[in-house]
Amino acid sequence: xKPKALKLTLTALFAVIISICSMLSFPAAVPFTxxxxxxxxxxxxxGGRFGTLSIAVYICLGMAGLPVFHSFTGGIGILMSSSGGYxxxxxxxxxxxxxxxxxxxxKAWVKLISAFCALAVCYISGTLWFAFxxxxxxxxxPIFMSCVVPFVIPDxxxxxxxxxxxxxxxxxxxxxxx
Numbered sequence: 001x002k003p004k005a006l007k008l009t010l011t012a013l014f015a016v017i018i019s020i021c022s023m024l025s026f027p028a029a030v031p032f033t034x035x036x037x038x039x040x041x042x043x044x045x046x047g048g049r050f051g052t053l054s055i056a057v058y059i060c061l062g063m064a065g066l067p068v069f070h071s072f073t074g075g076i077g078i079l080m081s082s083s084g085g086y087x088x089x090x091x092x093x094x095x096x097x098x099x100x101x102x103x104x105x106x107k108a109w110v111k112l113i114s115a116f117c118a119l120a121v122c123y124i125s126g127t128l129w130f131a132f133x134x135x136x137x138x139x140x141x142p143i144f145m146s147c148v149v150p151f152v153i154p155d156x157x158x159x160x161x162x163x164x165x166x167x168x169x170x171x172x173x174x175x176x177x178x
Contacts, residue, residue: 085129
């Protein structure tokens, strides 16, 4: 398979992987899912450009109404809901990851620091959107405490797990791409 065709095929595959990861959800103010794992696995394996493209494909599938968002939901209404800013935040995360790894390099430490910076962008985007769409104005700090703080440790574990799995996945892909 030609390299470009392989990248596009993997981009579609990772959009599906993100979709599957998002369907495994546990209810909360912002649903707890494995989306973060899927997003960062795509970025680590495919690189910033194609990883971000897989995130965009995932979001487009959801906007088209396919049930790829948390709890088997889909449609533009999910993006307009209070948790929609986190979904859009994944796309912004991919863009920042792409920029940082392009400017600083592709070393392991750069990828990890870029991923954590990208996660912070997702948190900021999602929290601001949550505050904007909240029916009651409780202030940004309570929203941050309920929508970000409980996710920091699990998301850290998901990023680290995605990073380590990506190393094995990249080797597998290289050995089978011939």
